Amino acid sequence: MYLAIKNxxxxxxxxxxxxxxxxxxxIFDMSPLLSxxxxxxxxxxxxxxxxxxxxxxxxxDNEADLCPEVLYEQxxxxxxS
Numbered sequence: 001m002y003l004a005i006k007n008x009x010x011x012x013x014x015x016x017x018x019x020x021x022x023x024x025x026x027i028f029d030m031s032p033l034l035s036x037x038x039x040x041x042x043x044x045x046x047x048x049x050x051x052x053x054x055x056x057x058x059x060x061d062n063e064a065d066l067c068p069e070v071l072y073e074q075x076x077x078x079x080x081s
Contacts, residue, residue: 002068002069003020003021003022003024003068003072004020004021004055004056004057004068005018005019005020005021005053005056005057005058005068005071006019006020006021006053007019007053008051008052008053008058010048010049010051011027013029013031014029014030014031014034014042014048015027015028015029015030016028016030016051016058016071017078018058018071018075020068020072021056024077025077025078025080026071026072026075026076026077026078027075027076027077027078028071028074028075028076029075030042030048038062038063038064039064041062041064042060042062042064047060047061047062048060056068057071058071
């Protein structure tokens, strides 16, 4: 499924709160990626917190990015309590 990202918010423990174009909110856990390639740099919490919407996905100041399909498929529904 291809849904563009319209908002992203960094949370504690390397989690991202994502809002997709259909207004669905989902949580994506970045921690499994923090030992791979360019994503290792995101262990620096200040850099991790630079996450922003870029076109229809997200990116960081170090030019790391993820495709929206991966973000959707590997995230969990956000249960707002």
